[in-house]
Amino acid sequence: KQEVTQIPAALSVPEGENLVLNCSFTDSAIYNLQWFRQDPGKGLTSLLLIQSSQREQTSGRLNASLDKSSGRSTLYIAASQPGDSATYLCAVGSNDYKLSFGAGTTVTVRA
Amino acid sequence: DGGITQSPKYLFRKEGQNVTLSCEQNLNHDAMYWYRQDPGQGLRLIYYSQIVNDFQKGDIAEGYSVSREKKESFPLTVTSAQKNPTAFYLCASETGTANTGELFFGEGSRLTVL
Numbered sequence: 001k002q003e004v005t006q007i008p009a010a011l012s013v014p015e016g017e018n019l020v021l022n023c024s025f026t027d028s029a030i031y032n033l034q035w036f037r038q039d040p041g042k043g044l045t046s047l048l049l050i051q052s053s054q055r056e057q058t059s060g061r062l063n064a065s066l067d068k069s070s071g072r073s074t075l076y077i078a079a080s081q082p083g084d085s086a087t088y089l090c091a092v093g094s095n096d097y098k099l100s101f102g103a104g105t106t107v108t109v110r111a
Numbered sequence: 112d113g114g115i116t117q118s119p120k121y122l123f124r125k126e127g128q129n130v131t132l133s134c135e136q137n138l139n140h141d142a143m144y145w146y147r148q149d150p151g152q153g154l155r156l157i158y159y160s161q162i163v164n165d166f167q168k169g170d171i172a173e174g175y176s177v178s179r180e181k182k183e184s185f186p187l188t189v190t191s192a193q194k195n196p197t198a199f200y201l202c203a204s205e206t207g208t209a210n211t212g213e214l215f216f217g218e219g220s221r222l223t224v225l
């Protein structure tokens with residue numbers, strides 16, 4: 001069974017600092033990996049989708065890398081802003097067509 | 112605008128009552144999903160549907176039921192058999208099928224049992 005872990009559970013940084021969020025998974029036989037943002041009491045918003053054949057995806061200040069062999073993905077957010085404060089979740093799609101979510105990392109960017 | 116609409120946003124239920132959460136999408140997606148979110152845990156899959164008139168149990172289907180009579184609609188009923196129904200419920204649809212595409216979520220419905 002795929003296990004997805006996001007450490008740390010919470011992170012606080014000053015505005016302008018780069019954010020590095022980690023996602024690790026136990027089974028490297030994955031189909032894709034998706035990063036989401038969730039604001040308090042809201043649904044999830046898709047940020048980046050990485051297919052298993054890709055090493056990274058970029059969108060604006062966001063960059064996500066994928067290393068299947070080590071079972072890791074990292075989400076980088078450059079020059080963080082208070083508006084980046086949210087919970088960030090990763091979800092791993094496995095080759096058996098199941099999707100496993102991490103519990104998320106809650107980010108606070110201090111002005 | 113295209114998207115997923117969940118209603119109601121907040122719902123209170125008495126012990127022994129069934130309640131139905133609505134999920135409507137106008138994205139023309141075939142696949143739709145219901146997830147449950149509890150504090151400190153990852154999302155857990157309740158039911159999913161890859162096509163109209165077909166749906167499958169997820170990891171925690173006990174005490175829940177669904178229907179998929181129309182492509183746009185995938186309502187979830189929380190029955191009195193669900194022992195711990197207080198949670199945040201999220202509906203999603205997918206650009207592909209069977210978790211091969213990108214997921215889009217609604218704003219969620221928070222159910223509280225009184």
